[in-house]
Amino acid sequence: MSHAMTKTPIRRKLKNHTSFGQAVRHSLTMAYRGLLKIRRTPEQLFDVTLQPIIFTLMFTYIFGGAISGDVQNYLPVIIPGILVQTVITTSIVTGVQLREDMDKGVFDRFKSLPIARIAPLAGALLADTIRYAIATTLTFTMGYIMGYRPDGGLDQVLLAAVLVIVCSWAISWIFAFFGVIARTASSVQGISMLVLFPLTFLSNAFVPVDTMPHWLQWFVKINPISHLITAVRDLTNSGTVGWDLTISLIGAAVIVLIFAPLTVRAYMRRT
Structure with missing residues (x-):
């Protein structure tokens, strides 16, 4: 009995002193687990496959004529807006799936394995970048099918x-935090x-800012989603890099610096 009592703390001590390289390998393994879950239950991709298609078609043909005169002139406006809205909305799934795994006891089973405690959380965040890539690709593909031809060129579209x-990965830390504490x-x-919802729809994603009431224009102009959409439009439509891209990257860095430690701390307490 005394042998069993002394063995457990030693094992926990070894687990808690995982090296950085081991933590990275374990996180990549957990990310691969997330990809296997998607392959076994492909309906998890419905939001990143159907939403870009439906939203692009719906908003383009509803608002195109009223805002830009025709669909072709509206595509340079709506495609970047739909892209940002769709991919960022997809990041909500990170927190939802994290909470579901914790409720099912999956993370309790992970605690019994000789892996870094942070690996399941980091792996989930890494795996979701595949979802963002799929949504991004489909949105640009739909735009191209409908006649969107970015003047910025392929390299700027990739950027x-x-x-x-x-x-979106940075924003997913916010929802991961919600997933841990909810x-x-x-x-x-x-x-x-x-x-x-208000951040994405009260932005410059669908209509020009100058068509809005003055009190709403103030909010839209300081909305970080608006800056990201403008940065994407500058890159794809004209191939230029403006101040909005810098603001977007600074905002992403600030979110990670604030919410990554909060999420990790809350996650460590609960697991």
Whole structure:
């Protein structure tokens, strides 16, 4: 009995002193687990496959004629807006799935394995970047099918795609934090949508800012989502890099610096 009592603390001590290289390898393994989950349940990709297609078609044909005169002139406006809205909305899934795994006891089983404690959390965040890449690719593909031809060139389109994925990954830390501290997966989704819905729709994604009431223009202009959309439009439509791209990257860095430690601390307490 005394032997068993002395063995457990030693094992925990070894687990808590995992090296950085081991933590990275374990996180990549957990990310691969997330990809296997997607392959076994492909319906998890419905939001990143159907939403870009439906939203692009719906908003383009509803607002195109009224705002820009025709669909072709509206595509340079709507495609970057739909891209940012779709990919950032997808990041909510990070917190929801994290909460579901914790509720099912998956993370309790991970604690018994000789892996870094941070690996399941880091792996989930890494795996979701694949979802962002899929949504980004489909949005640009739909735009191209409908006649969108970015003047910025392929290299600027790729840069814009990377920018959106990086910013969405940063924002996913916020929803991961909600996933750790919330009680249920449905509450995570509800809180996340309450935060994200006004930010994405009260932006310059769908209509020009100067058509809005003055009090709303103030909010839209300071909205970080608006800066990201403008940065994507500058890159794809004209191949230029403006101040909005810098603001977007600074904002992403600030989010990670604030919410990554909060999420990790809350995650460590609960696991």
